[in-house]
Amino acid sequence: MPFRSIVGHDHLKRLIARAALRGTLPPSLIFAGPSGVGKRMAAVALAQLVNCAAPTDEDACGVCPSCTRIARRVHADVLLLEPGDSGAIKIEPIRDAVERSAYRPFEGRRRFVIIDDAEQIVANAQDALLKTLEEPPGSTTFVLVTSMPETLLATIRSRCQRLRFGRLAPAEVAGVLMAAHGYSEADAHAAAALSDGSVGRALEEGSDAFVDARDAAVQLLEIVASHPAPSRRIQGAVGMPGGGRGKADREALGQALRALATLLRDLGILGAGRRDGLANGDLAPRLQALARSFDRDRILSAFAAVDRALNALDRNASPKIVADWLAFQI
Ligand SMILES: [Zn+2]
Numbered sequence: 001m002p003f004r005s006i007v008g009h010d011h012l013k014r015l016i017a018r019a020a021l022r023g024t025l026p027p028s029l030i031f032a033g034p035s036g037v038g039k040r041m042a043a044v045a046l047a048q049l050v051n052c053a054a055p056t057d058e059d060a061c062g063v064c065p066s067c068t069r070i071a072r073r074v075h076a077d078v079l080l081l082e083p084g085d086s087g088a089i090k091i092e093p094i095r096d097a098v099e100r101s102a103y104r105p106f107e108g109r110r111r112f113v114i115i116d117d118a119e120q121i122v123a124n125a126q127d128a129l130l131k132t133l134e135e136p137p138g139s140t141t142f143v144l145v146t147s148m149p150e151t152l153l154a155t156i157r158s159r160c161q162r163l164r165f166g167r168l169a170p171a172e173v174a175g176v177l178m179a180a181h182g183y184s185e186a187d188a189h190a191a192a193a194l195s196d197g198s199v200g201r202a203l204e205e206g207s208d209a210f211v212d213a214r215d216a217a218v219q220l221l222e223i224v225a226s227h228p229a230p231s232r233r234i235q236g237a238v239g240m241p242g243g244g245r246g247k248a249d250r251e252a253l254g255q256a257l258r259a260l261a262t263l264l265r266d267l268g269i270l271g272a273g274r275r276d277g278l279a280n281g282d283l284a285p286r287l288q289a290l291a292r293s294f295d296r297d298r299i300l301s302a303f304a305a306v307d308r309a310l311n312a313l314d315r316n317a318s319p320k321i322v323a324d325w326l327a328f329q330i
């Protein structure tokens with residue numbers, strides 16, 4: 001997948017591509033940042049660009065034999081290592097990659113050793129890798145992809161240039177979910193709002209539950225917006241998921257509470273007179289109506305209430321009691 005197909009990280013992608021084309025790319029790199037934002041895809045795009053038969057606009061073509069073979073993981077010079085069934089990256093594949101890196105490229109211009117979830121490399125394999133990174137072979141680039149760079153040996157970190165990938169904007173996550181994963185617009189926005197800027201995380205959560213959780217949270221806000229009578233507030237609480245006492249109920253209410261937090265954050269953005277950067281952009285008209293009832297102080301105290309509610313859930317409080325309490329606090 002060439003750089004242009006990877007969503008977000010525009011500045012970083014340009015930086016990497018230019019360095020690669022100028023031949024100024026450091027021999028060892030760490031792609032660090034949250035999981036599920038495209039770090040590994042960027043490493044593959046880099047290997048494609050350097051080995052592409054017909055690069056255009058500072059990007060790989062994506063269709064030449066070299067690009068296709070790299071994407072299919074059957075290119076002789078581009079090796080992608082990742083944790084095995086044990087969850088660890090053991091010494092044998094690392095040793096094998098290190099040995100191969102000493103030779104000239106077999107079919108391409110430059111060898112790439114991409115190690116995904118590099119924090120899972122076992123300790124003695126990190127030692128073996130370190131020796132190579134200290135004296136990098138001239139024709140191989142190492143890319144260590146990780147969401148936990150601090151767990152790598154300090155000596156490895158010091159040998160690598162670190163590039164930091166940030167979180168994606170909610171609209172970017174929603175775009176990927178729709179384009180590449182067949183989500184409907186409503187599902188994509190709901191999942192993106194709770195994804196913390198990670199496509200991987202959005203996919204892990206399961207979209208139906210997301211939509212339901214967020215719907216319940218908006219409805220609760222709409223019910224409590226005009227400071228209604230207690231009986232009406234309780235009705236709002238009843239609409240929240242997690243009516244029972246089990247683990248699933250607690251998780252469902254937790255999800256609704258996190259959705260509520262993203263909605264409150266959006267109300268804060270609207271209250272400040274802005275419209276950009278809403279996590280729940282698809283709900284903008286409803287949120288705008290709500291924003292009239294939620295000034296800054298009310299949003300802050302509602303945030304604090306959501307935080308206390310999540311803490312109570314963590315301490316095994318009954319979801320129903322937590323939801324009832326919350327309906328009177330916001
Ligand atoms: Zn190509």
